[in-house]
Amino acid sequence: MNLNLRNAILHNVSGNSQDELKDTIVDAIQTGEEKMLPGLGVLFEVIWQNSSETEKKEMLETLENGLQ
Template sequence: MDLNLRKAILSNIATNDQQQLEATIVDAINGEEKMLPGLGVLFELIWNQSQEQDKKEMVDALEQGVRSATQDLQ
């Protein structure tokens, strides 16, 4: 069986409007583990559509988030 996860996720969200896309993100963040691969695909779409400055800002925000999350783990 040849399963392309990226294509499957894109197919599942192809007709979603902004509210549905936001709900997908919120559900994944709030513990819907099965949704986590979808976040990766959504982030890939955002990244590929972003300018270099936007990418830098995302990486800066990610770095701050990682630092904050790891401090919470200690």
């Protein structure tokens, strides 16, 4: 991923409230547009980098269960 795209995405959501972030995520998922995938990826990267090992394990379990 181009670092300029990552920075642009982070800039666009920096300072957003939890409700605004939720709306962004829900909208991206509901529209199903391919162009939204990089943004979701960047948001997931932030979540991953700021999660404990226990939280990461829970996310991986959730992901694994969702893919079965």
